[in-house]
Amino acid sequence: EVQLLESGGGLVQPGGSLRLSCAASGFTFSNYAMTWVRQAPGKGLEWVSAISVSGGTFYADSVKGRFIISRDNSKNTLYLQMNSLRAEDTAAYYCAKSVLPAARGWFDPWGQGTLVTVSS
Amino acid sequence: EIVLTQFPGTLSLSPGERATLSCRASQSVSNYLGWYQQKPGQAPRLLIYDASNRATGIPARFSGSGSGTDFTLTISSLEAEDFAVYYCQHRSTWPPHFGGGTKVEIK
Numbered sequence: 001e002v003q004l005l006e007s008g009g010g011l012v013q014p015g016g017s018l019r020l021s022c023a024a025s026g027f028t029f030s031n032y033a034m035t036w037v038r039q040a041p042g043k044g045l046e047w048v049s050a051i052s053v054s055g056g057t058f059y060a061d062s063v064k065g066r067f068i069i070s071r072d073n074s075k076n077t078l079y080l081q082m083n084s085l086r087a088e089d090t091a092a093y094y095c096a097k098s099v100l101p102a103a104r105g106w107f108d109p110w111g112q113g114t115l116v117t118v119s120s
Numbered sequence: 121e122i123v124l125t126q127f128p129g130t131l132s133l134s135p136g137e138r139a140t141l142s143c144r145a146s147q148s149v150s151n152y153l154g155w156y157q158q159k160p161g162q163a164p165r166l167l168i169y170d171a172s173n174r175a176t177g178i179p180a181r182f183s184g185s186g187s188g189t190d191f192t193l194t195i196s197s198l199e200a201e202d203f204a205v206y207y208c209q210h211r212s213t214w215p216p217h218f219g220g221g222t223k224v225e226i227k
Contacts, residue, residue, distance in 0.1 A: 037164075037218075045156075045164065045207050045218040060215050094163055099175075104211045106154045108166035108175060 002026040002109055004095050009114030016085050016118070022078040022095030022111055030073040033098035035107055036080050038091035038116075048093070049080065052103040063089075085118045092116075122146050124208050124219035132227040139195040141222045143208035148188045152212040155184055155193045158221075159204045167206075168193060198224070 008020040022034070035050040049069040050058045057069050068081040078095050092115050096107035123146040133139055143153065155168040166175040168184035171191060181196040195202055203226050208219040 044221045045158075045209075047209075047216050047218060050216075058214055099166070099169065104214060104216050106166055106169040106175075106209075106211065107156075107164075110163035110165065112163055 002097060004097065004109065004111035006093065006095050006111045006114040009093065009116045011117045011119065012085055013120050014086060014118055017081070017083045018085065018116060020080040020082065020093055020095075020114060020116070022080075024076045024078065024097070027097065029071075029076040031101065033101060033103035033105060034071060034078045035096050035098060035103070036069065036078075036093060037096060037107065037110075038089075038093045039113075040088075040091045043091075046091070050098070050103040051078070053101050056103060058103055082116070085116075087118050090116060090118050121215060122149060122210055122213055122217060124210060124217055126206075126208055126219035126222045128222060129220070130223045130225060132225050133198055134227045135198050135200055137198050139193075139198055139202070139224055141193040141195075141206055141224070143186075143191040143193070143219050145189045145191075145210060145212075149210040149212035151187050152210050153184075153186065153191045154209050154211070155182075156207045156209065156218075157202075157204050158207065159201075164207065195224075 005023045036048040066084045070079045092113040094113045096110040098105035151171040156164040158164040172184045
C-alpha cells in the first residue's frame with residue numbers, strides 16, 4: 001500500500017523558515033515525480049511545487065524564489081524548504097505522488113497533510 | 121496560465137439524484153483534465169484523469185466527459201458518501217492549476 005506521511009509543520013513567525021518532509025513507502029519512490037499542494041483554511045487547493053524523476057523542479061509564482069523542493073531517493077523522502085514565510089503561506093501542505101513519471105501529472109495518493117501557520 | 125472555473129459553486133441535491141458538475145478552462149487543455157473529491161478533514165483523492173478515465177477503485181457511478189475547454193463530472197446516483205467538495209485540475213501546461221471547487225451538499 002502506498003503511504004505518504006508529511007511532517008515538519010508548525011507555527012512560525014513571518015520571515016521565518018520551515019522544512020517539510022514527506023516520507024514515502026509502498027512504491028519505488030525514485031520512479032515517480034512528486035508534488036506539494038497546499039490548502040489555506042476554508043479555501044481551495046493550490047499547486048505549490050513539483051519535482052521530476054530526474055530532479056527537475058517547478059514552482060508556482062507565489063512561492064518561486066522562496067521555496068525549494070528536493071528529494072532524497074535513498075531515504076524515500078520528499079522535502080519542501082520554505083523561506084521568507086508570509087501570512088498568506090498559512091495552509092495545510094499535502095504531498096502527493098504523481099500517477100505518471102512526468103512531473104506535470106495527476107496526483108494520487110495524497111498524504112494526510114501538515115499544517116503551517118505563519119503568525120507573530 | 122490556464123485558469124479553471126467550476127460551476128456551480130454549490131449543488132444541493134438528495135441521495136439518489138444525479139449530479140452534474142462543470143469545469144471550464146480559459147484555453148484548451150485537450151483532454152488533460154482530472155477530477156478530485158475531498159471530504160471534510162480528509163486529503164483529496166483522484167477520481168477521474170484524462171477527462172474520462174476512472175482512477176483505480178472509483179465506482180462506476182462517477183463519470184467524466186469533455187475535451188478542449190468544457191468538462192463535466194457526473195455522479196449518476198448520489199450516495200451518502202458522495203457529499204463532498206469536487207475539484208478539477210489540468211496538466212496541460214505549467215502551472216497545473218486547480219479549479220475553485222464545487223460543493224455537493226445534501227438538500
